[in-house]
Amino acid sequence: MIIFKRVLLLVLALLITVSSALAVKIEISAPGEQQIPLAITSFVPMGQIQPEIATEINAVLDADLSLSGLFSMVDRASYLSDAETLGLNSVQVDFTQWKLLGAEAVVKGGYRIEDGKLIIEARLFDVISRRMLTGRRYIGKPEEVRRIAHTFADQVMHSLTGEKGPFSSRIAYVSNRTGKKELYLMEVDGHAPIRLTNHRSIVLNPDFSPVGKELIFTSYKNRNPDLHRKEIYTGREARVSHRTGLNIGGRFSPNGREIAVTLSKDKNSELYLIGTDGTIHRRLTNHWGIDVDPSWSPAADKIAFVSDRRGNPHVYIVDVDSLEVNRLTFDGKYNATPAWSPDGERIAFSRLEDKRFDIYTINPDGTDERRLTFGPGNKEHPRWSPDSRFLVYSLDRDGEKSIYVMRADGTGNRRISAPGGDDSHPAWSGRW
Amino acid sequence: MTVTPPGQDDGKTARKVVFNFFILYNARIFLKNEAKRVWIFSYRYMRKEWLIMQKITLTRLFVLLALVSLLSAGCAKKAAQDESQMTEGTQAVEETQMQDQQISAVEEQQVSDVVAGDTASGMQEAVLRVRDLSRIYFDFDQYVLTKTAQDTLYANAQVLKAAPEVKIVVEGHCDERGSDEYNLALGEKRAVATKNYLISLGVPAEQMGTISYGEEVPLDMGHSEEAWAKNRRAEFTLQR
Amino acid sequence: MKLPKKQSWRQLHSRLEPGFKRMLWLSVAIHFLFPILYTGLLHFTPEKAKPPVYRVNLVNKPVKNPQAGRPEASPKQETKTVKKAKPKPVVRPTPKPKPVVKPKPKPSPKPEPKSKPVVKPTPKPKPEPTISKADEQSFDQKMAELRRQQEREDRLAALRAELERERRKVVSPVEDAPVGEITGKGDQEGIAYASYVKEFITERWRLSKYQLPSLNLEAEWKLIYNAQGKLIHKKVISKSGNKAFDDSLLTAIMKSQNLGRELEEQTEFEVTFNLREMQN
Numbered sequence: 001m002i003i004f005k006r007v008l009l010l011v012l013a014l015l016i017t018v019s020s021a022l023a024v025k026i027e028i029s030a031p032g033e034q035q036i037p038l039a040i041t042s043f044v045p046m047g048q049i050q051p052e053i054a055t056e057i058n059a060v061l062d063a064d065l066s067l068s069g070l071f072s073m074v075d076r077a078s079y080l081s082d083a084e085t086l087g088l089n090s091v092q093v094d095f096t097q098w099k100l101l102g103a104e105a106v107v108k109g110g111y112r113i114e115d116g117k118l119i120i121e122a123r124l125f126d127v128i129s130r131r132m133l134t135g136r137r138y139i140g141k142p143e144e145v146r147r148i149a150h151t152f153a154d155q156v157m158h159s160l161t162g163e164k165g166p167f168s169s170r171i172a173y174v175s176n177r178t179g180k181k182e183l184y185l186m187e188v189d190g191h192a193p194i195r196l197t198n199h200r201s202i203v204l205n206p207d208f209s210p211v212g213k214e215l216i217f218t219s220y221k222n223r224n225p226d227l228h229r230k231e232i233y234t235g236r237e238a239r240v241s242h243r244t245g246l247n248i249g250g251r252f253s254p255n256g257r258e259i260a261v262t263l264s265k266d267k268n269s270e271l272y273l274i275g276t277d278g279t280i281h282r283r284l285t286n287h288w289g290i291d292v293d294p295s296w297s298p299a300a301d302k303i304a305f306v307s308d309r310r311g312n313p314h315v316y317i318v319d320v321d322s323l324e325v326n327r328l329t330f331d332g333k334y335n336a337t338p339a340w341s342p343d344g345e346r347i348a349f350s351r352l353e354d355k356r357f358d359i360y361t362i363n364p365d366g367t368d369e370r371r372l373t374f375g376p377g378n379k380e381h382p383r384w385s386p387d388s389r390f391l392v393y394s395l396d397r398d399g400e401k402s403i404y405v406m407r408a409d410g411t412g413n414r415r416i417s418a419p420g421g422d423d424s425h426p427a428w429s430g431r432w
Numbered sequence: 433m434t435v436t437p438p439g440q441d442d443g444k445t446a447r448k449v450v451f452n453f454f455i456l457y458n459a460r461i462f463l464k465n466e467a468k469r470v471w472i473f474s475y476r477y478m479r480k481e482w483l484i485m486q487k488i489t490l491t492r493l494f495v496l497l498a499l500v501s502l503l504s505a506g507c508a509k510k511a512a513q514d515e516s517q518m519t520e521g522t523q524a525v526e527e528t529q530m531q532d533q534q535i536s537a538v539e540e541q542q543v544s545d546v547v548a549g550d551t552a553s554g555m556q557e558a559v560l561r562v563r564d565l566s567r568i569y570f571d572f573d574q575y576v577l578t579k580t581a582q583d584t585l586y587a588n589a590q591v592l593k594a595a596p597e598v599k600i601v602v603e604g605h606c607d608e609r610g611s612d613e614y615n616l617a618l619g620e621k622r623a624v625a626t627k628n629y630l631i632s633l634g635v636p637a638e639q640m641g642t643i644s645y646g647e648e649v650p651l652d653m654g655h656s657e658e659a660w661a662k663n664r665r666a667e668f669t670l671q672r
Numbered sequence: 673m674k675l676p677k678k679q680s681w682r683q684l685h686s687r688l689e690p691g692f693k694r695m696l697w698l699s700v701a702i703h704f705l706f707p708i709l710y711t712g713l714l715h716f717t718p719e720k721a722k723p724p725v726y727r728v729n730l731v732n733k734p735v736k737n738p739q740a741g742r743p744e745a746s747p748k749q750e751t752k753t754v755k756k757a758k759p760k761p762v763v764r765p766t767p768k769p770k771p772v773v774k775p776k777p778k779p780s781p782k783p784e785p786k787s788k789p790v791v792k793p794t795p796k797p798k799p800e801p802t803i804s805k806a807d808e809q810s811f812d813q814k815m816a817e818l819r820r821q822q823e824r825e826d827r828l829a830a831l832r833a834e835l836e837r838e839r840r841k842v843v844s845p846v847e848d849a850p851v852g853e854i855t856g857k858g859d860q861e862g863i864a865y866a867s868y869v870k871e872f873i874t875e876r877w878r879l880s881k882y883q884l885p886s887l888n889l890e891a892e893w894k895l896i897y898n899a900q901g902k903l904i905h906k907k908v909i910s911k912s913g914n915k916a917f918d919d920s921l922l923t924a925i926m927k928s929q930n931l932g933r934e935l936e937e938q939t940e941f942e943v944t945f946n947l948r949e950m951q952n
Binding site for chain 1: 865866869870873874875876877878879880881882883884894915916920923924939940941942943944945946947948949950
């Protein structure tokens with residue numbers, strides 16, 4: 001019996017090895033299709049017809065979801081009858097129609113106004129598996145249409161990637177539309193810009209606080225480049241650091257309790273750590289060269305900055321505890337404006353090459369440097385979105401400065417600041 | 433004692449001599465180390481070669497001298513700065529003393545002038561002269577003062593010293609190229625370099641403040657080399 | 673330290689003798705050895721076997737019915753027979769029941785329904801007038817004549833087709849070079865099944881790189897297709913750990929359940945999915 005079992009095992013083993021030897025091995029190293037065909041239908045009125053609400057929702061979703069890079073848009077003109085029917089769950093949707101058009105995902109929804117409140121039902125359906133991927137009901141004020149649409153776009157990204165999109169956040173920037181450089185705030189698609197300051201001098205380089213809704217920035221209001229702060233909703237302003245010389249490039253630490261800043265009070269631009277009340281906690285650099293432009297790592301253990309200690313401006317990294325300085329960039333003759341991504345994976349910076357600035361990203365250990373932007377104009381001041389998937393930057397072309405966003409791989413460049421002024425120094429807020 | 437004009441030439445050669453001697457001294461040590469290495473590897477030949485070595489040492493010295501003088505002319509930003517501060521600091525001390533004597537002499541004259549004219553208009557004239565102080569220009573990514581800059585500053589120093597009650601602000605500016613933050617720091621360096629030079633020429637430090645505007649306030653809004661050259665400047669404004 | 677020259681030289685010389693000469697020869701030997709080693713004069717190079725010559729079909733798109741080069745499968749022949757059949761109903765006004773002739777013209781006009789829809793049915797219902805025997809015999813002869821002509825022309829056409837194929841054949845410098853694939857026996861047309869299946873599944877795999885946190889994902893599946901090209905067994909060997917990636921693979925495999933083409937035999941495939949091609 002034992003022998004029989006052993007023989008059986010042996011035969012089985014042989015069979016397995018033989019059969020696996022006969023298996024044909026194939027390697028597929030890229031998907032054949034890299035975008036999901038998405039159909040965004042006009043939201044259907046569930047009560048009073050207000051076409052402007054539907055068009056707003058549509059415009060916002062179209063812009064946000066095409067920026068995400070996940071989708072290719074199905075031509076609206078080819079939509080069949082199901083596009084006009086209200087389908088709020090998978091039973092109510094005729095998936096065969098969408099399959100015919102080649103769509104694999106469909107956004108449908110409806111809206112109504114009730115007692116002065118705007119109620120929006122939004123759904124994302126998967127055509128192949130015939131089910132709803134995500135659905136939300138939003139209740140808000142009629143003027144909050146765009147905000148609701150941005151929130152749903154974030155939700156769509158979450159259902160397909162596991163992480164919410166950044167479309168509900170804000171971008172702060174500097175613009176000279178009033179004749180002087182002042183601080184402004186706008187949405188991620190460039191809408192609803194509002195002016196925050198009235199210094200009538202020069203305002204530069206804002207940064208958002210990770211904890212509260214406030215900004216720090218440099219201003220020449222008191223005839224010296226001082227570091228100011230402003231609370232966005234209360235409007236309160238105060239000076240954080242007004243020492244002699246420069247008080248520039250203020251950047252909040254990831255926990256919001258400290259600020260890295262460049263002070264030149266000792267007759268040389270050095271990096272310091274100061275508290276939110278302005279007291280100096282620590283001096284980070286001690287070199288006769290220029291040390292400016294700090295950017296925190298998300299773990300708050302290192303700071304990337306620009307120094308010309310070796311003759312030309314390059315990006316260096318200083319360890320906050322040990323104060324050890326290591327060089328990050330070696331190529332090029334002028335590397336500046338570093339920005340550490342919130343997930344800690346990449347550092348974006350701008351490099352002067354052939355008399356033009358372009359944006360590059362690099363690993364924090366100095367490997368895998370990639371160029372992101374091409375074409376005419378100077379692209380500087382890259383800043384990351386809170387989900388580390390997008391970048392906002394300042395483009396200076398033909399004397400006009402404007403603000404652009406793009407995906408973290410350099411594709412999808414589009415302008416978000418309105419024409420007619422010089423807009424620069426963008427900063428991307430955290431989750432709003 | 434006559435006040436000699438600040439040594440543009442004399443100071444420079446003196447500096448060079450000091451600097452080169454400094455290098456030479458270190459080079460001697462460097463050479464000696466090399467001699468030690470030769471000794472370790474072929475100590476058997478040392479006695480024979482020592483004479484030959486002595487001859488070679490001299491030629492090496494000359495070669496080093498040539499190299500070093502080339503290098504020091506090219507990019508010793510910091511060294512020049514430090515030195516200028518170092519050597520001119522000492523000069524400043526001398527000259528302020530002389531200046532005091534001068535000022536007292538001038539004051540005496542002014543008293544006689546006051547009888548003839550009005551103090552207010554005298555003050556106004558001083559202010560006007562200060563407002564007309566010429567700008568100085570810099571090379572790209574540099575805060576070192578060029579020869580022309582130094583000459584202009586000499587003239588400016590005279591005006592400033594003649595009107596010590598008029599306070600000014602030295603502004604440092606850059607052209608639009610480059611990172612804004614970096615340019616703010618560079619502008620600061622230009623302003624500070626200018627102020628230090630003026631101090632070395634005898635202008636009291638309390639009379640001057642510095643500020644950097646980076647690339648934010650260009651003189652010429654163009655995007656050509658000429659426009660950029662005009663924007664890389666330090667200029668003087670009245671303190672308010 | 674300075675001794676008179678001659679004395680110091682002799683002293684040095686004597687001190688050098690013992691090991692110096694040996695070291696000098698060694699140094700010279702090494703100096704000669706290095707260039708020889710570098711230029712490879714001393715290297716042993718075994719005889720290289722002549723590499724085999726393969727003719728490989730570089731077009732990997734799936735070919736459902738690989739019939740290139742087989743003119744008898746092309747539809748052109750049918751039109752020729754139609755043309756030949758046309759004069760027959762004209763010659764034969766009397767619709768004497770000739771079942772042999774009739775089936776021939778019937779299938780051929782079908783691809784050309786526009787021109788000859790009327791002529792065919794009409795001869796049947798017409799009343800049949802009587803024919804003399806002599807006429808019949810001459811008619812039979814004519815029919816045989818025509819049939820022989822037709823056969824001759826068929827043979828000619830076949831020969832011409834053969835000639836064309838021969839002309840188009842690529843002459844290989846190597847005697848028995850395998851054709852079509854590396855593992856081929858030289859008599860197959862079309863492409864290897866592995867490439868076909870790979871292209872088939874890749875076409876149906878849809879995934880956006882923006883859904884993924886990194887491009888370093890890899891998963892393996894075991895798929896067994898039967899001889900008719902249907903998926904009879906699928907099993908995950910290893911998952912990538914990323915839900916979006918794994919879900920997209922399942923969707924791709926579900927879409928690839930029917931290859932639409934026969935395989936030689938039931939084959940098991942081990943498919944590795946990764947994103948190497950996107951990682952540059």
